[in-house]
Amino acid sequence: MTNPQTLLRPALRSLKAYESKSLPNCVRMEANENPFPWPEGMRNELFQGDFQLNRYPDGQASLLKKALAQYTGMEQSGILTGNGSDELIQLILSSFGGEGKKVILHPPTFSMYQVASKVTGTGFVEVPLLQGVTLDVEGILRAAQRPEASVIILCNPNNPTGSLFPREDLIRVVRESGKIVALDEAYGEFAGESLADQITNYPNLLVMKTFSKAFALAGLRLGYLLGQPETIELLNRARSPFNVNAFTQRAGVLALKYVEDFRQQTRIIQREIENLYLGIKEISGVTVWSTRANFVLFQPAQPNQVYEALIQKGFLVRNMGNLPMIGDALRASVSLPEDNERFLTVLREIVS
Numbered sequence: 366m367t368n369p370q371t372l373l374r375p376a377l378r379s380l381k382a383y384e385s386k387s388l389p390n391c392v393r394m395e396a397n398e399n400p401f402p403w404p405e406g407m408r409n410e411l412f413q414g415d416f417q418l419n420r421y422p423d424g425q426a427s428l429l430k431k432a433l434a435q436y437t438g439m440e441q442s443g444i445l446t447g448n449g450s451d452e453l454i455q456l457i458l459s460s461f462g463g464e465g466k467k468v469i470l471h472p473p474t475f476s477m478y479q480v481a482s483k484v485t486g487t488g489f490v491e492v493p494l495l496q497g498v499t500l501d502v503e504g505i506l507r508a509a510q511r512p513e514a515s516v517i518i519l520c521n522p523n524n525p526t527g528s529l530f531p532r533e534d535l536i537r538v539v540r541e542s543g544k545i546v547a548l549d550e551a552y553g554e555f556a557g558e559s560l561a562d563q564i565t566n567y568p569n570l571l572v573m574k575t576f577s578k579a580f581a582l583a584g585l586r587l588g589y590l591l592g593q594p595e596t597i598e599l600l601n602r603a604r605s606p607f608n609v610n611a612f613t614q615r616a617g618v619l620a621l622k623y624v625e626d627f628r629q630q631t632r633i634i635q636r637e638i639e640n641l642y643l644g645i646k647e648i649s650g651v652t653v654w655s656t657r658a659n660f661v662l663f664q665p666a667q668p669n670q671v672y673e674a675l676i677q678k679g680f681l682v683r684n685m686g687n688l689p690m691i692g693d694a695l696r697a698s699v700s701l702p703e704d705n706e707r708f709l710t711v712l713r714e715i716v717s
């Protein structure tokens with residue numbers, strides 16, 4: 366009998382399929398989504414009209430790119446849309462990484478970068494954040510000198526620490542590394558920061574964005590890359606032709622039409638995360654990391670017990686496990702204001 370396992374690519378042998386946790390009775394604070402309902406009218410508008418789904422989607426996503434060009438101020442030829450950032454990370458590594466190449470990562474950071482590196486056969490070099498939060502620019506530049514290093518992924522604000530790296534540090538890595546720098550700005554809207562205005566200066570800079578967080582479209586899977594048109598053209602070669610489905614393209618255009626409503630939600634989220642951070646900070650025995658995203662990393666004395674106790678009390682946070690430089694920690698995303706208040710009360714009770 367053939368055992369398919371023996372035929373699996375060695376890089377995938379140590380990999381486990383990603384499983385997201387679903388507990389229907391809990392307040393969901395584990396996936397950094399936008400907790401607010403869609404703006405009034407958006408849902409109706411999405412389902413109305415005579416759009417046809419029997420045809421293939423527009424492979425160029427022209428209407429969506431037109432709307433994105435307006436929103437970002439970039440040219441359409443400098444935009445590439447994808448089926449969530451997940452696909453974009455893989456596309457970057459399958460285009461610029463692969464066998465014999467390495468991607469530089471800064472743990473603790475988003476776990477999907479490592480998954481994508483294994484899936485694409487790209488090796489990885491880890492340059493840990495100093496004290497778990499500060500970008501080690503010198504270390505990254507040193508690692509970038511290796512000839513096999515071809516891509517650097519920086520996450521700003523960083524998931525799961527919430528830390529925002531200084532703009533000058535990011536620009537230095539882009540300017541001095543000589544490698545593709547993919548800057549993941551999934552939480553950029555919450556920090557009010559972006560390096561997209563530097564794209565005209567650097568052909569090696571790719572800025573990655575998503576509709577999953579501030580734009581509340583996580584269920585529809587939509588992300589995009591900004592870069593110089595020549596660099597984006599290189600990535601388009603390996604992109605699957607109809608990677609963003611027609612319905613999602615439609616939803617993306619619509620979300621940008623409602624951008625002012627989402628900006629208003631973002632402002633409330635910014636206020637709420639600050640309250641959540643300050644509330645946790647006041648609880649003795651809990652360490653908390655200051656954040657510019659819509660989530661906060663915290664560390665009670667017994668993270669695993671606190672995680673389970675929170676579930677018992679109806680709150681699902683993310684158990685990050687043992688993070689490099691930090692240790693066992695939990696991450697909670699902002700929920701609706703009344704949930705955040707209750708969460709703080711419950712957390713206080715649990716750890717006291």
Ligand SMILES: *Cc1c(COP(=O)(O)O)cnc(C)c1O
Binds near residue numbers: 449549
């Ligand atoms: C949530 C998140 C994304 C978005 O992923 P999608 O596939 O677009 O939903 C990207 N990067 C980071 C670091 C994230 O936390």
